Amino acid sequence: MRLNHIDSLRLPFGRLVSCESAVDVTEAGPDGGPPVSFDQHRHVGMGDRAGSWMALAFRLPYPVPQARLARAWSAVVGNHGTLQTVFVPGADGPQLRRALMGEARWQEHPVAPGQAMNEAVRQVLDAACSPYAQPSHRLCVVETADSTHLVVAADHAHVDLWSMLVLTRDLLAALELCARGQEPRLPGVPAFAEHTQELLDRPAAPVQVRRRWAEVIEAGGGVMPRFPLPLGDPSPQPERVEVRDVLDVAGLAAYSSVASEAAVSTLVLTVAVMTETTRAVAGAELRVVFPVHSRYEERWHRSVGWFITNSVLESADPDPAACAEAVREAVRLGSWPLAPIMEPYGGMPEAPGMFAVSWLDMRRLPVRIDATGLDAQYVSAAIRTSGVMLWFILDESGVHLRCRYPDTLQARASVGAWLDELVARMRARA
Structure with missing residues (x-):
């Protein structure tokens, strides 16, 4: 979908x-x-x-x-x-x-x-x-x-x-x-x-988790990760939205096979490709805000709410094993109530240019509808933005990505070059 x-x-x-x-x-x-x-x-x-x-x-x-x-x-x-x-x-x-x-x-x-x-x-x-x-x-x-x-x-x-x-x-x-x-x-x-309420009643995050969060925020100059290339005017701009069909059904099958051979998931393989892309295009390691769901128990699968919390994914080594560990750490960092962790910063320290990547594999969700028969599609609103947000959507038809970024000439060039390289590398892996 x-x-x-x-x-x-x-x-x-x-x-x-x-x-x-x-x-x-x-x-x-x-x-x-x-x-x-x-x-x-x-x-x-x-x-x-x-x-x-x-x-x-x-x-x-x-x-x-x-x-x-x-x-x-x-x-x-x-x-x-x-x-x-x-x-x-x-x-x-x-x-x-x-x-x-x-x-x-x-x-x-x-x-x-x-x-x-x-x-x-x-x-x-x-x-x-x-x-x-x-x-x-x-x-x-x-x-x-x-x-x-x-x-x-x-x-x-x-x-x-x-x-x-x-x-x-x-x-x-x-x-x-x-x-x-x-x-x-x-x-x-x-x-x-x-x-x-259950999250509020949970014990505070252990010292090592708080320390790691502090290291992550310090590495970003005191704020959450930002896109590693210039975006132009930092004030909120009208958004530019790109949707790219990355892999068809056969391509996704081949891509998944490559991941299986490396003993990792398609998500981890994609993190490896993003790591290579960011190094090649921006000369930097991959640092992104990484939303993770908090439906830890099956009883929440049928409920409605904002069951998403933010974490940070850092990846400097494109080796699949290293990327798998980076994903595991991101999940661990996002598994604790964030309010106490972010309190020293007055809340989540956002800044213009914040870079976020979301991963949604529709094939693995326990909630299904006949998306094809219903001609169903998610619909997002029109906003002004100063950051870059990327969604990967996987379903029975393959992989497509959607990217939102500020519609400035610099952002078009920077984000466009990054996306071009990313899509080319994903297709090459398939």
Whole structure:
């Protein structure tokens, strides 16, 4: 399943409506409300803004009555605790409040003359799925005579890419139950706030982990890793998004075979190639922010929330064995609550040019949908950025990557050269 961008999302012309839940926010009780995770605090603390959401779009090849969609969507919202909470400003940063979700209601969104459908959808999501919106999730529907196009979206504070698959699968299951005339009851799952509390209750990271984090941040000049080549103006710029098809099915099979022969995973082999690329193009070792998921136990596999934490991956030696150890260390560094570790720095020390690489192998996720039959695709928002973010997506069709960077002439040259070399080296390995 591809990771698309809202600017590239193809939607038919039709009636654009969205379904939201009426919200009654409860007052904070003696417990002060559900706990806020480290990443939620960072994300929501930046305030309301356009483009803070994540979405998944798919198509049903037949019309679906609004009443059925509303019942199914209400069942999904009622099954996931994080969708029944809202953020409010607090003296020490954002706080969570529980919300009573009322009856789902529909709103029609006029499409202006000459306006593209994806632009109309973007306007809805930018307004409805911002951090402090109540609620900050929305189901958008483009209705045509013979099909129903759906966009499931939520502010990133409540979801990750894995969660978008869960929401879509649950919505499809609820729709199927409604079509049979049954009540759309879904299997109960633990709320993300429980996961946040478990992390807060864990012992502090051992001294060696804190020391290693300090070394990593010091190596970056007191901040998280940055792209090793010039990007131009360091202030946030309009983004440039590139999507490159790296390997087809046969190419991925050959690439995986090479990894197996070296007794490593495809991820580790790719880290080795990135290490070679960075040395060849920038004369530097590979240093990237490396998101790792925190769904440590199977009981979280069906839950919705931001189950991602950041780590740092450092790799100076392209030997597969060395790269495997670099990946293991990154996972270890990301396996501890980050708030206490980052406290001496006043939070995660970000800087313009931050460089992050994410790896998502759809074939290994325990949550599956018929992405091909549904024409399903992840959809990211349009933002301004000062950093470089790279996603690798692996599925049954092969490997593609998506890269977002500031749209300056220097960044186009620097990131473009790095990507060119990376793709060429990956194909050569295959």
